Amino acid sequence: MPTNLPPQARVKFEEYTQAKTPEEKIKKLKEFYALIPKHKGTEKLEKFIRRRIAELRREVERKRTEKGARRLGPFIKKKGAAQVVLLGYTNSGRSTVLKLLTNARVKISPYPFTTSNPFEGAMRIRGTFIQFIESPPLIPQDYSAKPTKIALALARNADAIALVVDGTESPVESVTGIISLLEANGITIGGDSGKVTIRKSRGISSIIISMKGRVLDGTEADIRALLESYGIKQAIVDIEGTVTMEDVEEAIFGEKMRKPILILVTKTDLKEGMEGFLRVKETFPEMRVYPFSPSNPPDKEELGSDILQLLGIIRVFTKPAGRKEPDEKALILERGSTVIDAAGKIHKSFLKSFKYAKIWSDRLPYSPMRVGKDFVLEDGDVIEIRA
Ligand SMILES: Nc1nc2c(ncn2[C@@H]2O[C@H](COP(=O)(O)OP(=O)(O)OP(=O)(O)O)[C@@H](O)[C@H]2O)c(=O)[nH]1
Ligand SMILES: [Mg+2]
CATH class of the missing domain: 3.40.50.300 (P-loop containing nucleotide triphosphate hydrolases)
Known part of the structure; x- marks a missing residue:
C-alpha cells in the first residue's frame, strides 16, 4: 500500500479488512476508494480495488443464484439471442x-x-x-x-x-x-435501453462525454464530477439510451447490474x-x-x-463472397460493434487478413457500400468481408 494515504483512508481500509460479508466489504472498499489520492503511485492500488469489488460482486451474485439453484430446482440454460x-x-x-x-x-x-x-x-x-x-x-x-x-x-x-x-x-x-x-x-x-461505457485513456487530456442518449437524474457536469470523485480525469464516456447516475457509477466499476x-x-x-x-x-x-x-x-x-x-443487441447478416443471399442465421453482436468485430466473430483469421467489407442496408445512401474495419454496424445490416 502506498505510504502517503490520508488518515481517513487508512481508517476505512482497516474497516474493510474487518468486514465479514462480501456486501459489507464492497461498501467499505467503495468508501476507501473515494478517499485515496489518485496519482501514478496509487494506480496499482486503484486497479486492485476495482478488481476486488468486481470479484466481490460476482461472489454476491453467485451466492444468490447458487442458493436459488440448489434449493429451487433447475435453471434454464440460455438459448438464442x-x-x-x-x-x-x-x-x-x-x-x-x-x-x-x-x-x-x-x-x-x-x-x-x-x-x-x-x-x-x-x-x-x-x-x-x-x-x-x-x-x-x-x-x-x-x-x-x-x-x-x-x-x-x-x-x-x-x-x-x-x-x-x-x-x-x-x-x-x-x-x-x-x-x-x-x-x-x-x-x-x-x-430503457441504457448503456454506459467508460474507457479510460491516457491519450486524451480530459473527460469526453459522448451523449447519444440521456441521463435521467443528472447533467454532463454531474458525470464529470462523479468521475473526478473517483479520480478519473481522462476518459471517454459513452451514454446510449436512457440511464441514471447510478448506471454511470456502476460503469466506473466496470459492471452493469x-x-x-x-x-x-x-x-x-x-x-x-x-x-x-x-x-x-x-x-x-x-x-x-x-x-x-x-x-x-x-x-x-x-x-x-x-x-x-x-438489451443493446444487433443482428448482422453475413454474406460469403460470391453468394447472392446472406445467411439466414444472424450474427448476434453488441450495439456499437464494428466491421472488424463482426469479422473476428466469423473467423479469427479475418482479424489479420481483413481488407475491406461491403455493407448492404436501407439506411445507407447506396448499397453495397465499401467500408473499412471501424465502420459501426446496425441491426439488419448485411455484410460481406473481403480478405
Ligand atoms: N379474456 C382474456 N382472458 C385471458 C387473457 N389472458 C389470459 N386469460 C385467461 O386468464 C386465465 C389465466 O391464464 P393463464 O395464462 O393460465 O395465467 P397464468 O399467469 O399462467 O396463471 P398460473 O400459471 O395459474 O399462475 C385463463 O382462464 C386464461 O384463458 C386475455 O388476454 N384475455
Ligand atoms: Mg401459467
Missing part, C-alpha cells in the same frame, strides 16, 4: 402469453397456480430467436413463498424481465408492487383490461408497455426487435 423471464401474479396470463408468442405447449387454466415449474419457449424472429421463460407466480401476500423465490432466481439469471399484469386487476398497483419486490431483492430495473424491463398488460380484449393498459402506459411513460390479448397479440418481429434494442 436473449432470455426473457415472464413474471407476474397467478392468473395474470403468463401461460397465455408464452403459448401465443412461442407455441410452447403449456397449460392455460382459469384456476390459479397452474404453472408451478418454469416453462420455456422460443419466439422466432428474423435471423434468431428469443427464449421466453414462464416463471412460477409471484405471491403478493407472501413474498417469501417458494414460487416467488424461484421467480426471483429466474429473474436474476435472465437478460430481461417481462412483467405480465392482468389489465382487469389493478395493473398499476401490480407493476409498482412487482418492481419494488425486485428492487428489494437486489434486482434493479431499467426503463440493471435488468431491462417491459410490461405486457393482458386481457385487453375486455373493456376493463384496455382501460387498465391505458392507465399503466400513462403511469409509466418511460417504460415499454404492450397491450395483450389472444385475439390481438403483439407482433413478434416488433416485440423481438424491441427486446434486442432494450
